[in-house]
Amino acid sequence: MSSWGLSQHVLANLIASGVRDFVLCPGSRNTPLSLTLVRCAREGLVNLHRRMDERAAGFLGLGVAKVTGVCALVVTSGSAVGNLLPAVMEAHASGVCLIVISADRPATLQASRSNQTTSQSGIFGAHCVHTANLYSNDDSPAAWASQTRRAVVAGLGLRTCRPGPVQINLGLDAPLTPEEGPGLAALVASVDFSLPAPRDPHLEDLEYVPGTVVLAADASADVGAAAAQVAEKACLPLLAEPSSNARHSSNAIWNYVPQLASGRIDEINRVLVYGHPTLSRPVTKLLSSADQVIAVGQFADWPDPGLTVTGVVDAVRVEPDKSDWLCSWQSPEPQPERELSGSSAVAQFLSHAGQNIFFGSSNSIRYADNCANWPKGTCYANRGLAGIDGAIATAAGIALASGKPTSALMGDLTFLYDAGALLIPAGQPQPDLRVVVLDDDGGAIFRSLEVGAAEFADDFTQAFGMPHGHDLAAIARGYGVDAQKVTTLDGLNSALSKPIDGLSVVVAAMPPVA
DSSP, X not given: OOHHHHHHHHHHHHHHTTOOEEEEOOOSTTHHHHHHHHHHHHTTSSEEEEOSOHHHXXXXXXXXXXXHSEEEEEEOSTHHHHTTHHHHHHHHHHTOEEEEEEEEOOGGGTXXXXXXXXXXXXXXXXXXXXXXXXXXXXXXXXXXXXXXXHHHHHHHTTTTXXXXXXXXXXXXXSOOSOOSSSOHHHHHHHOOOOOOOXXXXXXXXXXXXXXXXXXXXXOOHHHXXXXXXXXXXXXXXXXXXGGGSOTTSTTBOTTHHHHHHTXXXXXXXXXXXXXXXXXXXXXXXXXXXXXXXXXXXSOSSOOOTTSOEEEEESEEEEOOOOSSHHHHHOOOOOOOOOXXXXXXXXXXXXXXXXXXXXXXXXXXXXXXXXXXXXXXXXXEEOOSSOOSTTHHHHHHHHHHHHTSOEEEEEEHHHHHHTGGGGOOOTTSOOOOEEEEEEESSSOGGGGGSGGGSGGGHHHHIIIIIOOOOOOHHHHHHHTTOEEEEEOSHHHHHHHHTSOOOSEEEEEEEOOOOO
């Protein structure tokens, strides 16, 4: 067989398995994949996104997959594959299906120091749920099809209940250019394959336990809705993080973090946990001290950040709490702040957010955790590993895949770390995305940790502060993006009240945290 034939069969089986979104980075070794995808996009068989930088491409694909369920990344050989690692790590920690199609040099060139040749099969290690190696010098279309389908099923977690990234590594030998054949549309039509159905969740009935709370952490819209429904039907307090997609519930306690910090942890006997809790130390303390901690979700792993989980179940139904337990948690909404600060800026952001909301890591999502009023948009964040990398690209992927106006909130260092994602190749669609940057000149989140104490003052700026001293709006404009800088709350309100149309950046310049 040939590199062209292998590429055609792999892509045909991916498309026949329901994969529609592909992110492509240019390269030589992936030529047969690239040419095929461009032609497929022209025929309407796939949605093709092109990016120059593999790290930005990886996080763009992550954002797409958060919306659609699966996205494929196509890259050339060598360091191009390694640049996908941060996105793959986040996808694994979040249970998101990314399919990495890495073009490789043929096996005969391995360890020869040939150009752009490295050991890339299995390069993602434990961060992939499955790896397949296919070679163009094998005349095995049936094997190629089987391996590709197996990778899709593994990535979606349909048999294992553990979705995540997969790698399909293709050893491609010359020639890499097109050959005579039936064409991809005909190959796709010839594939006879249906994905196995997901496993039905098992519902557990739980008896009444006084002092029960529902903790909704970073989760999909479906999981967040399930957490909110359980809390509402059982009359329980809902402690919902910003990216839980449960915060809009009438049972959500907007000030749960200070209540936990003030001693209410001692009143809690049972915690029902949905999603991935990562945000605050009071929640971490709660998970390590409650008598019962039950993790609710359909993933096959055992999530237990507090090391106290007593059970993992698919779904629960809880006997209602008929006491005044819920009322004791509910507090009046705070008075709005009048000056530009982190919390006031986020309150304005939420009041003007689009149909999708993306939160960067660090202080911005923690400011959001203090807000009372909450929009009904779908919320996203990269909380699997809670890194600051890839925020702009992920938000762009969410906006493009959903086709909905999207607002992204992040700090200045998060913005700078991914500013290259503002570079969108000519001819590619612009996301309807507004990036709002809280600019306090870097590193303010570390002030809230132990190293923010006075005894570390002489070393803090050099070790943790990272002041950048740059005009972030000017940086965005350098990429051809509409950008403005605001210094007052009224100015921010005015900037955010405009419709989200295309890609734009709003920088809220605040005094650095002392």
